[in-house]
Amino acid sequence: MAFHYPNGQPYSNHETKQPKKQGRHTSPTTLYGKRGMSLEEEINDSNQYYRLRDAAVIYKKPTPIQIVKVDYPARSQAVIKEAYFKQASTTDYNGIYQGHYVDFEAKETKNKTSFPFQNFHQHQIDHFRACLQQGGVCFVIMKFVPLQRLFVYPASLLITQWDNQATGGRKSIPLAAIVADGFEIQYQLNPSIPYLEAVDQLIARHHKGV
């Protein structure tokens, strides 16, 4: 029986070709995310994978909606007839992983050489700062769409660079800095974004006080 990847490519004894972790770009079969899935869907999918295996309990928060008008038709469910999208006060994802409070945002860019700050909002930075102060594990999952490269980037570094803008600092984070200070994630089959491996490294670095 022939198996196919979600992207339609045939399966061909893939595991023997898996990268050996050290050389990170040695995989002959580069997975490019599941067909037609947005970054958000890929992360939701990965969170579900982690929950089903009792690895972590992490969810995307629902989009906040300001409800203005609701109809209650007889014998059927309530219908919202007028509502508006609200600005979220927090980041999109949070939960618990092996005793750690985990809090993150997922962002993508079409840039190839740096990640622009315009992807972030002040309230997200403030939320990260408050969560870090309480001892949370906070980060951004950054995707460079043209490069199909994904990183877990620590919120603590994001905050520092965000704050530097006020004193003439850059308006973006160079890819080289993200490669140096973040943790690259390789797309795989299941979960498609195995970001908890990168989170393990982030926690380990934190415990080493690096």
Next chain:
Amino acid sequence: MAFHYPNGQPYSNHETKQPKKQGRHTSPTTLYGKRGMSLEEEINDSNQYYRLRDAAVIYKKPTPIQIVKVDYPARSQAVIKEAYFKQASTTDYNGIYQGHYVDFEAKETKNKTSFPFQNFHQHQIDHFRACLQQGGVCFVIMKFVPLQRLFVYPASLLITQWDNQATGGRKSIPLAAIVADGFEIQYQLNPSIPYLEAVDQLIARHHKGV
């Protein structure tokens, strides 16, 4: 000068009429929650108080909505024209408190002698179970409306009793058991529901292995 309760009733040395519950009601001003506020609003208010003082970062999650139709009028914001309420997969509140992942639900009952399980859903119990397994601090804030009594009740005990239903156990938790095993919260001015004090006790009990 005349004082009034938040509910508009004049203050009149009210405490002498209160039941003497184990000496816990020694506050001369018994507060009954803020005027017209629901339990949810009182908790949101308390969470905001805690956030502003850097005591904890805890939010109510937005209500999940299934959006069916959105209009994008020229030069104005998107209007949701048809949407439906969805069942939440998790509990309503979560966040971080002094390094602890905190996860809870807030429920009220009109009963005076027991807290009925019909206030809970299987998915909430399952969510608590998964969060406890990861090391979270999980509980319910229970309000007996006619008694104006509030408790933090540990999710671990709730789960045990919920599971016992399948083998003929009770369909509710007796108030006496909640008094014995939970942590009573006294309404106060700010925050109106100081539940983190009860959470401190819950964490301390857990660390003692009780």
